[in-house]
Structure formats: C-alpha cells, structure tokens
Amino acid sequence: MPRSTLLLALALLSALVGTSTTAATPHRPVATYSIVARDSLTGQLGVAVQSHWFSVGPVVPWAEAGVGAVATQSFVDPAYGPLGLELMRAGRAAPAALAALLAADEDRAVRQVAMVDAAGRVGIHTGARCIVAAGHHAGAQFSAQANLMEKPTVWDAMARAYEDATGDLAERLLAALEAAEAEGGDIRGRQSAAILVVAGAPTGRPWEDRLFDLRVEDNPAPVPELRRLVRLQRAYRRLDEGDRHLAAGDVEAAIAAYREATTLVPDAATNGEAAFWVGVTLAAEGRESEAVPYLARAHAQDPRWAETLRRLPAAGLLPDDDALLGRLLDGMERR
Secondary structure, three states: OOHHHHHHHHHHHHHHHOOOOOOOOOOOEEOEEEEEEEOOOOOOEEEEEEEOOOOOOOOOEEEEOOOEEEEEEEEOOOOHHHHHHHHHHOOOOHHHHHHHHHHOOOOHHHEEEEEEEOOOOEEEEEOOOOOOOOEEEEEOOEEEEEOOEOOOOHHHHHHHHHHHOOOOHHHHHHHHHHHHHHOOOEOOOOOEEEEEEEOOOOOOOHHHHEEEEEEEOOOOOHHHHHHHHHHHHHHHHHHHHHHHHHHOOOHHHHHHHHHHHHHHOOHHHHOOHHHHHHHHHHHHOOOHHHHHHHHHHHHHHOOOHHHHHHOOHHHOOOOOOHHHHHHHHHHHHHO
16 A cells, blocks of 8 residues: 555544544646535535546546545546545545545645535635646535636636536536636646545445446547437436336336436437337337337347347347238338
C-alpha cells in the first residue's frame, strides 16, 4: 500500500476514534475541473469532471447512494475518495470528513478536494500550491472547483451554469462542464471526462443505485462525447424500464417506454436496438402492422436483425408462427 494511502487510512481511523496522525506524498498531477452536487429534490448525488489527463474517471469522481460524493484532484491522492465516503458513511458531515483527511496529509497544499454529503453539506479545499489558475465556488449543496485553468473565472462560470440549468442532476452537471469549456477550460486542452450520479437512497443493489457511470477515456472533445453517452444511456434506461414493465405484464407501459427510447436517440446510435424491441413487443401482442416499421428501421441499420428475429420464437419472445415470422421478415427487409 502506498505510504499516502496508508496514512490516509490511519487518518480515517483516527477521525473515528478522535486521535491524530500525519501524511502523505503527492501522487500524479491530475489538473482538472469538476463539480460535486446533491439534488435537493431527489437526493441524487453526483460528480462530473474533465481533464487533460488520460482516463480521469477512475481517479477523480467517487459517490455512494445515501452517503455522499467526492472529487479529488490536482496532485491527486485517490484515497480521498473511498476514505471520504467511509467517514461520511460513519456519520461525519462532509466538511468534517474532509478536515480529518486534510489534517493527516502533509501535502494538503497541493490537493484540491470537494465533498458533499447526503444532507447537502459541502466541504471544499483548494491547496495553496495548486497550479494557477485554481479555485472553487461553493453553493447550495454543490461545489465547482478547478486548477491549471486558462482563466480564474472557470469555477464561477461552472457555478452559474449549474444554478441556472434545468433538468435532472446529470443534465445540470453537464451544463457546468460545458460552461467551463466555454470559459477556456484547462490551459493544456482536453482529453478525458466522466460523470457519476447515484440515487439518493441505497436500494441494497449498488448496480441499480448507479444512475449514470460513464467515462470518456481519450477524446479530442470529451465533454460533447460525454453528453452523447448520457443521452444514449437515457435511451437504454428506457429500454430497461420497458423490459421491467413487460415482465410485470404491463404491455402498454412497456411499449410506451420502448417508443420513448426510440425518440431519445437516432436509430444509428443504438444500432437499431430500440426500434427492434419496440417492433418485437408490438408483434408479440398481435399488432403486426405497427411492428413492421420499427423492425424495418432496425434492419436499415444492420441486416443481421433479420436473423435475430428468426431466433426469437424458440426463446418464447415471439409466437411460434411461421406465417407471422415470414410476414415480419418480408416487411422489415422490403422497406
């Protein structure tokens, strides 16, 4: 275990039992901009980040449903993420959790860390030796922070954009990243980005608690690519919702969810996936004429959807009716 990680772990223990320790050595210089936030209506917690650094997603953003969110950057020690969450899970408010970890870190002057807890309390630290332009703007249940920026106005622009944006938490986090780019962003340019949004309360199923967990590892325009991925995930979440409705026997709700998925993104974005399953569901319900246009849209993206359709009766997803299957195939291939 690296010395800094070990000592920060000791800081966690000391914070829980009321003693003190010391820390740490700088890790790699992940200069970047990020935002941590809690949605006051849903309780969702999230982090969004962009950096001129490869694969920033595994390093900077951390979040846990019902606990909090952390962004750790500058000369980053990723241990601030899991240890900060552990302290908040143990009942520490975000400012106190951050203070405990900073107190144990001899290199806190090069750290930039922000935390928000499940009650919306914010802790933020920009070390005196973070590379300029560096700073932060803490607001109601959020904090925007940045270092090595082209201008010292980036974090304020992020805060304004977040506060002015509408939509869910993911949408507002994206608005903050886009505002940072518009303000000049990282003086070195751009490379990777990530967004992590979790539910306000844990379900006991962490995979369901992660509403958005998306990374752009290396891209000349990572923020626009991140927005594209968020929109695509929204479409696939509607597909999943449709599956749940179908499993519960609510066919009309399933069809509505599938159809919504087809409106969120073009067919090319899902390779026809959304359109195909709308068509299959309609066909299985005897609504053949409605099904064919959707199946044809999928076939236009990739002819192999026809072979996929042929395999569905054996799986119980279409009636075992050769005549019906033939008409569906003819319709999807002719259009």
